Structure formats: structure tokens, C-alpha cells
Amino acid sequence: MQIYQFLNLARTVNDNENVNKIILVNLLNKDLVWLYSNLNTIKYDQKFLKKYLALVKQYADGLPLGYIFGYVFFNGNKILVDKNVLIPRNETEILVDRALFYAEKLFASKILNVLDLCTGSGCIAISMALKKANWNFIASDISTKTLDTARLNQNLHQLVNVKLVTSDLFVNLAESKFDLIVCNPPYIEKSSDTYQISKLAHEPELALFADDGGLEFYQRIFASVLNYTKPDFLLALEIGFDQKQALEKMLAEKFSSYFYWFEKDYQNHWRFLFISSKGL
Numbered sequence: 001m002q003i004y005q006f007l008n009l010a011r012t013v014n015d016n017e018n019v020n021k022i023i024l025v026n027l028l029n030k031d032l033v034w035l036y037s038n039l040n041t042i043k044y045d046q047k048f049l050k051k052y053l054a055l056v057k058q059y060a061d062g063l064p065l066g067y068i069f070g071y072v073f074f075n076g077n078k079i080l081v082d083k084n085v086l087i088p089r090n091e092t093e094i095l096v097d098r099a100l101f102y103a104e105k106l107f108a109s110k111i112l113n114v115l116d117l118c119t120g121s122g123c124i125a126i127s128m129a130l131k132k133a134n135w136n137f138i139a140s141d142i143s144t145k146t147l148d149t150a151r152l153n154q155n156l157h158q159l160v161n162v163k164l165v166t167s168d169l170f171v172n173l174a175e176s177k178f179d180l181i182v183c184n185p186p187y188i189e190k191s192s193d194t195y196q197i198s199k200l201a202h203e204p205e206l207a208l209f210a211d212d213g214g215l216e217f218y219q220r221i222f223a224s225v226l227n228y229t230k231p232d233f234l235l236a237l238e239i240g241f242d243q244k245q246a247l248e249k250m251l252a253e254k255f256s257s258y259f260y261w262f263e264k265d266y267q268n269h270w271r272f273l274f275i276s277s278k279g280l
């Protein structure tokens, strides 16, 4: 059977033809130029067709492309993903870029100790460590399975400046003090009707949901973070698009003598919170 016939059959399973093509070139380890040059030439057998259509069906049933391919690109770097980790989002790339920007402004050329709390795939620590080879990173997560995937990413990028630690937030980090703490914690309220929870069905619950209206992790982090920071520090957090107001109340209680500010994502939502001991 020829490639154009594969694509015709795939359309009966999933009507997004671009995705069908991407799944096919990925499976063949080719690119779109190759695909268009070979629509009528090269033939594949029924066994391959079955494998291909099964992947197209998985996509049609809602499995994100990252899980189908087993990787995504985050900040230009390949990050391996599987069912034990959240698929890194574009918004989190903004968190990384802004955190690096502010860290450079606040700390100039100092060599920093950085914590990526709730690291998941390790995407935050890894993309930062690739840019800052002389900084020291700890990437921690409560789940050992999640850290297994982070370790694959650490090995893929051959990073010697990232240490992986299993920890319920700060519990196993007792001896450490950080200049920069970056965290994208779980922040979705389980009963939320503002998120399309069904779209998240394939991702680990542990990575998504938080109690207390989604604020549980911010409460816990705010309660103890100052025990793990150096006198001069930057804390960079991703937040839910509807959490700014509630967080402002919490900040007024705990961080009134510090500098803090929020930033927006590409959709004009308030999605990032920065807290620092120093003004910019």
C-alpha cells in the first residue's frame, strides 16, 4: 500500500490531516519533504498500516502528541515524556525565560544554587542548566517514577550540574539554601469547571490537582520557603490564570516586606508570580 493510501485511510479515523502526516513522518523517522516526494512511490505493508492507524486512533481519542511521540521540544530542547510526567507547556517556557532574565538582573554574574521544585520531566531545570553550565541545580519531585523520566532527560542532555532528589516539597532538602527557586506546582482544583478536565485525562493526577481551591501548594511553599532561601533570593512560580487575587491576599500576609510582582502569558492571563528579597 502506498503512502497516499495510508493518509486516505487515516482521514477516516482522524480528520486533522496535518497531524496524521506528522504522526506518519515521525513513525518513519522522515520529514514532510520526504513524505510529499514519496506519496506514490514507496510502499509499506499491512502490519505497518495497523501500527500507524492505532497511533492515529490514540490521537483521535485524546492522547496528546507528546505521549504518542514520547517527546516534546521545550525551550528548543528535546524533553522525553511518558505517562508519569506532565507534558511541558509553552507557558512554562515563559517562566524559565523570565526567571533567568530576573536572576541575571538580580544576581549579575554570581554562580547560583537553583531548585526546580516539582520538576516532573525536569524540563525547567534541564533547559536552565543547558544555558547555565556553571550554576548548580537540584530538581526535586515527590514521585520516584517521575524522577526516572527526569533522569532520562538528564542523561539525554549529559548534564552533570543537575542533581535529582525525591522530596515532598522541601522535606528532603533540609540542608540546602537556594538563590533561585523555580516551581510549576499542581494548581488545578479537582472540581474545577474553569479547566477542561477531560482534556487532561491522560496526564498524571499528581501533576495537576491541588486542594484548597488549587492553592494548597502555594500555601505550603509560602509557609516554609524562607527556610530554604539565601538572604538574597528569587522565587519564580507558575500560577493558575484565576489565582492572582487569592495569591495577593496570601502575599500581603507573608511577604509584605519583600518585592513581588505578577506577569502574564501569551493569552494575556496572569500566570507567573515572582518574589524577591531585592528590587529590580
Ligand SMILES: C[S@@+](CC[C@H](N)C(=O)[O-])C[C@H]1O[C@@H](n2cnc3c(N)ncnc32)[C@H](O)[C@@H]1O
Pocket (backbone or CB within 6 Å): 085, 086, 087, 088, 089, 092, 117, 118, 119, 120, 121, 122, 123, 124, 140, 141, 142, 143, 146, 167, 168, 169, 184, 185, 186, 187, 206, 207, 208
Ligand atoms: C504541574 S507538574 C510540573 C512538572 C514540570 N515542572 C513542568 O513544568 O512541566 C507538577 C509536578 O509536581 C509533582 N508533585 C506533586 N505533589 C508534590 C509534592 N508534594 N512535592 C513535590 N512534588 C510534587 C508532580 O509529581 C508533578 O511532577
